Amino acid sequence: MNWLINNYESILPLLLNHLKLSIIPIVVGFVLAIPLGWLAWRFRLTRGILLTIAGLLYTIPSLALITSLPPLLGLPYISESPVIIALTIYAVAIMARSAADAFGSVDEGVRQSATAVGYSTWQRFWQVELPLAGPVLLAGLRVVAVSTIALVTVGAIVGVKSLGYYFTDGYQRHIVFEVLTGLVLTMVVALLIDGLLVLLGRVALPWTRHDKRLSSRLPVTAPMAGASAA
């Protein structure tokens, strides 16, 4: 407890940096995964290729990915960009599969009705498919958000400042409470962001509000999710 009293001022900057390191990959990953997921859903050839690559990328252990990027891209080891790039790769990999599932979840009859009443492919995508894919997209985004926030802490091994700093610092100084604080704070941030996404989903997808099955269900076994998130 003494540690917390003496160090509470360090929480806010680390927390903000943690958020920055996680929000960029979550947002960029989501935006990149939508067209990739659509391609994977639409054509059999691209489905095989994209989902295989996504599966392989997510299999790569996080420390190996984070540390192999600096030599390959000519970046310094102790910098935020390899962590952000690595987490974006994971986010795209999980989210692309979710997006493919999401577009697959849109009822074919609805899709054909939209075409029948004169929607172009482009209009149909934005006004019919994307909104109806929303609940499954949201479920995927929640998985991405929570696992990204947890994974940011791995950056602490290579000296990138996040709440994971409390793990390495607390371990080296033998302060159990400091490690515990980092762990609890990270999980609280993950759960808060998850809750925020659920709220966002209620606002953006009002028709799912009364259907708990669609709006707040986390997939029990997403084959990709959680595979190598360490």
Added chain:
Amino acid sequence: MTLLPDTIAWLVEHFASGELWVRIGEHLFYTVISVLIAAVIAIPIGYYIGHTGRGRDVAVAVSGAARALPSFGLILLLISLVGVVQRPIAAFAAFVILAIPAILAGAYAGIQAIDRTTIDAARAVGMTEWQILWKVEAPLGLHLLLGGLRSGTLQVVATVTLAAFINLGALGYDILQGIPLRRDTQVLGAALVVIALALLLDAAFGVTTHIVDRAIPNGSLPGAPPLKLRIPPVRWGAVVDPPTSG
């Protein structure tokens, strides 16, 4: 740019000296033992939940919360708690805890996903609950159980890499030792070995799943004729299908 040739040279040299084989051996040792212990704990619980339907919410909550748990933090917390001397035990405990949710979810979901009529049929022909579990539910749930074991294994492979931070050796050692010395070839070489190991284990699970799927085709037992009964789905009001869990 001599990075790639130099990295290959580093790999060749350290494979030849046997050093990398030792690290791979350590890595696999931690992984296999942890996954086995986790399986012994998680599969019975998952089967119990899947068979009885009790505690479903717990299984869902555990697999959800596990995603939010930072594995690196868990290792360091357990070691800080038990002391540095007991390091390997604490690390094993962390690996096991991290592997359990995926295996539990796989065991539970494998049974949950079986067509209820199949299980009712087994009960109707007079199978005991144990027979239903071992002769119907376990074989039919094997596909998803293997998926859970695969996820759990890859989670542990990734986490064992982090264990180099607490001087536990394995393949993360060369990565973490190379960074302060700015030995690009060593960091990249060791990272590539970790990646290859993960991909190989992933492929091994893929092959095993394929073999199992051929032995237990389409949700019917070996030798049994496949169920032909199919009722066309009627969905008047269904605008959105429920989300797939995969």
